Amino acid sequence: MSEALVAAEIPGATAPGISGARQFWRRLRAQRAAMVAAGVVALLVLVALAAPLLTALEGQDPTTYHPSLVDSARGGVPIGSFGGVSGDHWLGVEPQTGRDLFARLVYGARVSLGVALGATAVQVLLGVVVGVAAALGNRWVDQLLSRVTDIIVAMPLMIMALALLAIVPENFPRPILVALVIGFVAWGTIGKIARAQTLTLKELDYVAAARLSGWGTWRIARRELLPGLAAPVITYAALMVPANISIEASLSFLGVGVKPPTASWGQMLSSANVWYQAAPQYLLLPAAALFVTVLALTVLGDGVRTALDPRAASRLRVGTGRKREARSDLSGAAEPGPANAKEAIS
Template identity: 80%
Template sequence: MSETLLASAAAGTDTPVPAAPGARPFWRRLRAQRAALVAAVVVALLVLVALGAPLLTTLEGQDPTTYHPSLVDSARGGVPVGPLGGISGDHWLGLEPQTGRDLFARLVYGARVSLGVALAATVVQTSLGVLMGAAAALGSRWVDQVLSRLTDIIVALPLMIMSLALLAIVPSSFPRPLLVTLVIGLIGWGNLAKIVRAQTLTLKGLDHVSAARLSGWGTWHIARRELLPGLAAPVLTYAALLVPMNISAEAALSFLGVGVKPPTPSWGQMLTAANVWYQAAPQYLLLPAGALFVTVLALTVLGDGVRTALDPRAGSRLRVGTGRKEGSA
């Protein structure tokens, strides 16, 4: 019963989650939410910046790894020379203290790492969550018990502590962005598996699923044709909310020194190096912190908009820019 309520809560309603609406009604409801549209534009711009990082840095004439020791004041501990942290026509956002690396180049390449790790980890979590949840609901009683207990263990694991432990023991030669992606993805699928299992158990009792079973269809054929469309709404909703959570997790791991390693730029790694420069070079702290804040906020608002568009009976949690009263369709 509690898992059924969990599945319903994922879609913001106390009744069983309906099947995913058609594409056209979904886009119409999403476009009606101004806050979600603004968030979608912001996310699209961030993705374009991440994908176009090589082009943007080429236009600036810089790269994220080249040192410029002549542009920092060694007598003052490595503070960038010039106003506003060394901002100039050659360095659009200034320079990194001590090393003199270009901040704009490191910021846009850091977007690649932060967004790439978060999206890839979300794909891993979603794939495992759907697979394990559906297998538990459709399998035998013994399979359900084993997979449910495994899911409970995964949910109980503290993500940050387990990530710290795993990242600390893996050889440094292993690519860190890939390792962080796998660690976050393999530890964070439990809640989605519970949602999928509860919703699948609800859908199994519907008339069209029973009719398909009586027609002689196999279990996985029924799952693909009859159950997956009904799982689309809660899965997409939860996946949309996982992305900002994963960005925060990657930034936290890099900030603690066990995530992405230099010279590969990452927003969390930049925050780690900036914690002693917030007075002498405040832009070195404010730029990655602002990028993280805007990205997480935009993805959260967009995820809430997707949830509301998929289930129009549920009012927006954030109540920002929707222009609708609670409970309106």
């Protein structure tokens, strides 16, 4: 009953379940840019998961030093063309240390994607819990949690992350620490989104019917409100992942993120900033990996947002999409409706 009521209350809403998933998939599949981005993201995830297998296939690992492959007389520049590219080292070696660059890139994908996804999970959990609690609580609870959320939103993210990461002992696992710090410092916006959406949903008829039937507050939240929060939360979470990758790279670049010998794209960029002339591939490869990953995740997140809410215009429109919509509008306008059916017959 509640599902039927929500479909009637929200214009354009579809019945939940399989049909809603099919409609979402059909809308997402219609966006070519989003599907290409999804393929790129899937490939990156596959590379990150298969990092041990790929490095074993190459016969290298990300931490072993190869001093014989760098020219100590020139300050540690890799010996050979293109940064020491060979059959044993597919992308060359790292300056000064001689560590395999391909192995560090694929293991860096593990760290960058893992930190971003972990931080996003913490942000979603904290934001939804605080937002729903604020919307369902009394006036004092709402005021308190809303002010806490405002403080979190107003905090300068990088400064707070730098301060927190600087005081934690070095023996704490750094990737986990970076994910927790980003998650705890940057959940405010999704908390505001969850609170605003919950305030809207709890005024609908099916929520009032559940309340009149004797359901408790948290049962209503779990059974009736959380499914309605899924679309905005998933949309914003998809857009937070590339932002968190950039934050992790920035923290590692500043020297407070992931520490050596753990491979991270941001940490590689931090070490490569003095080698852009002598060994440009050491700078360009992690920078290109970051650029492609952030771009693909951003395009995919925007496609998910548009598929979940087709009434919202996409921020990353492509020409083919506009032309397709224009053709569909023209074909719809050309079809004779009931009003001019007689004219068409005559």
